[in-house]
Amino acid sequence: MFDEIMDLRNAAxxxxxxxxxxxxxxxxxxxxxxxxxxQWRFSKKCLEEMFSKRSEENIKKLHQTDxxxxxxxxxxxxxxxxxxxxxxxxxxxxx
Numbered sequence: 001m002f003d004e005i006m007d008l009r010n011a012a013x014x015x016x017x018x019x020x021x022x023x024x025x026x027x028x029x030x031x032x033x034x035x036x037x038x039q040w041r042f043s044k045k046c047l048e049e050m051f052s053k054r055s056e057e058n059i060k061k062l063h064q065t066d067x068x069x070x071x072x073x074x075x076x077x078x079x080x081x082x083x084x085x086x087x088x089x090x091x092x093x094x095x
Contacts, residue, residue, distance in 0.1 A: 004044040011042040 011033070012019040023040065026033035032046045 006042045006044055008040045008042075011040075011047065014042075014044065014047065 006014060008019055008022060012022045015022060015031075017025075022031070025031045026040055026042070031042075032050060033040045033042045035041075
């Protein structure tokens with residue numbers, strides 16, 4: 001399968017970003033690219049894979065965050081039950 005190689009302008013269009021933003025991202029190593037003959041070149045396939053991989057990582061992070069929130073809520077519910085039990089026992093003693 002043919003891998004499309006893009007220049008900076010086309011990569012920016014593909015990513016829906018400003019050319020200067022893409023230049024900063026590739027210069028900082030945040031997106032894959034190679035400098036040939038003084039100009040940046042980008043593999044469309046690599047950029048697509050980068051976003052696919054990041055999407056999978058983000059889904060995993062969201063799932064882990066949801067699990068932590070669920071554990072925290074369960075812990076809070078247990079604490080509230082203990083408070084209610086204590087309060088109702090205390091109320092019965094004084095009634």
